[in-house]
Amino acid sequence: xxxxxxxxxxxxxxxxxxxxxxxxxxxxxxxxxxxxxxxxxxxxxxxxxxxxxxxxxxxxxxxxxxxxxxxxxxxxxxxxxxxxxxxxxxxxxxxxxxxxxxxxxxxxxxxxxxxxxxxxxxxxxxxxxxxxxxxxxxxxxxxxxxxxxxxxxxx
Amino acid sequence: xxxxxxxxxxxxxxxxxxxxxxxxxxxxxxxxxxxxxxxxxxxxxxxxxxxxxxxxxxxxxxxxxxxxxxxxxxxxxxxxxxxxxxxxxxxxxxxxxxxxxxxxxxxxxxxxxxxxxxxxxxxxxxxxxxxxxxxxxxxxxxxxxxxxxxxxxxxxxxxxxxxxxxxxxxxxxxxxxxxxxxxxxxxxxxxxxxxxxxxxxxxxxxxxxxxxxxxxxxxxxxxxxxxxxxxxxxxxxxxxxxxxxxxxxxx
Numbered sequence: 001x002x003x004x005x006x007x008x009x010x011x012x013x014x015x016x017x018x019x020x021x022x023x024x025x026x027x028x029x030x031x032x033x034x035x036x037x038x039x040x041x042x043x044x045x046x047x048x049x050x051x052x053x054x055x056x057x058x059x060x061x062x063x064x065x066x067x068x069x070x071x072x073x074x075x076x077x078x079x080x081x082x083x084x085x086x087x088x089x090x091x092x093x094x095x096x097x098x099x100x101x102x103x104x105x106x107x108x109x110x111x112x113x114x115x116x117x118x119x120x121x122x123x124x125x126x127x128x129x130x131x132x133x134x135x136x137x138x139x140x141x142x143x144x145x146x147x148x149x150x151x152x153x154x155x
Numbered sequence: 156x157x158x159x160x161x162x163x164x165x166x167x168x169x170x171x172x173x174x175x176x177x178x179x180x181x182x183x184x185x186x187x188x189x190x191x192x193x194x195x196x197x198x199x200x201x202x203x204x205x206x207x208x209x210x211x212x213x214x215x216x217x218x219x220x221x222x223x224x225x226x227x228x229x230x231x232x233x234x235x236x237x238x239x240x241x242x243x244x245x246x247x248x249x250x251x252x253x254x255x256x257x258x259x260x261x262x263x264x265x266x267x268x269x270x271x272x273x274x275x276x277x278x279x280x281x282x283x284x285x286x287x288x289x290x291x292x293x294x295x296x297x298x299x300x301x302x303x304x305x306x307x308x309x310x311x312x313x314x315x316x317x318x319x320x321x322x323x324x325x326x327x328x329x330x331x332x333x334x335x336x337x338x339x340x341x342x343x344x345x346x347x348x349x350x351x352x353x354x355x356x357x358x359x360x361x362x363x364x365x366x367x368x369x370x371x372x373x374x375x376x377x378x379x380x381x382x383x384x385x386x387x388x389x390x391x392x393x394x395x396x397x398x399x400x401x402x403x404x405x406x
Contacts, residue, residue, distance in 0.1 A: 060315065072307045075315045100312055137320075140345075144317045145305045149339040150248035150278035 005030050008106060012053055014081060014130050022123050029112035035059075035099040041082065043096045049110045051083030057103025061095040073145075074138075075100065081134050086110035156249075156284055157214040158191070161199040161222060168224075170194050171231030172256030173363060173391050176201065177371050179223025180212035187368035187386065188213070189253035190227065193260060199224070202252045202284060228371045230391045232257040232335050233361060238267045241327040243355075245318055245346045247276040247338025251284050253363050253390075254337050258292075265297055272299040272325045276318040276342065279304050280311050299325060318342065319349040329354030336394075337363040344401050347394045360394035362401075 005027040009015045015023060033052065035041055041052065044064060059082055060072040073095070076082050082105065085093050091110065117124030159178075170176075175189040178201060186209040192200035205214035216222065234257065242261060246254045261271050273292070277283045283302070292300045301321050303314035314321060318338075332355045336343045343362050350360055366378035366385040373387030381400040383389060389397075 058312075060309070060311075062309065070309045072309060072311060072315045075303075075313075098309075141317045141320050144319070144341070144345060147341060148278070148305070149342050150276070150282070150305065 005032070005106060008055065009053075012079065013134075014053055014127070016130050017126050018123070022120075022126070025120070025123065026108070026113060026116060026127075029109045029116065030106050033105050033107045035103045035105070037099055037101055039099045039103075041097040041099065041103075041105075042093045044093055046093045048083060048085035048091045048093045050107050051081070051086045051110060051113075052105040052107045054078055054080050054082055055104040055106065057105070058100040059103055060098050060100050062098060063095055070096070074141075081131070083110075084135065086114070087131075156202060156204055156282075157216075158200060158202045159213065159216055159222070161201070161224060163198060168194075168199060168227075170227035172234060172260050173232035173253050174227040174229045175253070175368075175371075175390065176224050176226030177228065177368075178209075178213055179225070180209055180216075181221065181223065183212045184209040185223070185225070185369070186210050186213065187228070187371060189363075189390075191252040191255045193256050193263070195263075200255075202249070204249055225371065228386060230389055232260075232363075232391060233333065234260050237261070237333045239331075240268065241270040241332040242268050242272070243325060243327055243332050243334040243350065244271075244273040245276075245334065245336045245338070245343075245350075246274070247318060247342040247346075248278065248282075249284065250337030250339070250342075250363070251275060252337075254335060255285065255288075257335055262292075262295075262298065269331065270299070270327050271297065272327055273301075274318045274321050274325070274346075275300070275302045276338065277302070277304045278306075280307055301325075317345070319345050322346070322349045322353060327353075332359065334360045335363075336360065340364075340401055344398075347398060351394070357395040357398060358393050361391055362394055362397060363390045364392060364397065364401075365390065 006023045009023055056078055058075055058077045061074040062070045062072050065071050170190055175187050177185045178188050179185045188201045191202050203210050203214050205211040303316050307315050334350045334355055336346055347360050364385050368386045369375045369377040371386045373384040378385040
């Protein structure tokens, strides 16, 4: 059975605490996407005009590092939020996102969603409170990666 | 990274997963190295990272050279306690070595345990230890194995991130789970805290500590950690006993 977008959104942590009207309201900014293995969802430096909730699949966040080429710094998968740069100016993607497997995701039009959050601050606040724990988790993980704990003790 | 396999003496050399030996490079010195294999194996396996005089000498060993072995020492993983329960194994970097014996025990007697899950963390794909064995484990349906690295080239299809990111995705029943952890201390700290958050009690989380060990019998005090000697009371402790000490920098 095919589930509609508000229905899919309801089961995701990102929409925790939203009522049916608010769900329907933000669902107006969303549609389903499908990416084949190897497809780029967005590229480093692109306008960050969309963000995704991954339904199924695995996506690599990549950075281009001079001398090393593309380096994967994080992978994301089922139920993860993908894309943060859409939230704040200058709305440019910091990483590239490439599908490692067939990936299905709900994609939000960032301009549309920002507009709705501006128009309804209660909605914006609720979404931000759902976004923040995930962001803090990412920050903690990134710091642990930065600590390079597996490096040899004497360098 | 260098792996030494040592022929056992004729009367055998019984040990339990998680224990270590003192390996002696004649004329240079001794180092505590965990045993990476299972007691049923016909030889003793030690994987060594050359980071000092003794380990550099051990890493340079050639087949046929004589080596001194004292052991086995230390507390083992609580394999008996794991029976009838879910088991979560979390390793980081070299930590996979002392856990290898536990993993082999779990798989050899798979029907004695409920869900078995294993998270393996490393710096980059090329630096994963026992990579071939891990890839074979991935094919098994009776163990959930997830491998993650801190960064990877584009052809890497597995996870990139830290092991704690994967904890919420593991299918275990926290009420019955025994967790076995070994890796860099900061990684074990984050992992133990994450496992506690899942609902596993700290007395059922076991960590293998690493300290610079010299005598291996609790005399010299080199490996003291709070009131404990890692060589004699450990190297495996419950998180309940050791967690408070791991988060303090002065011990």
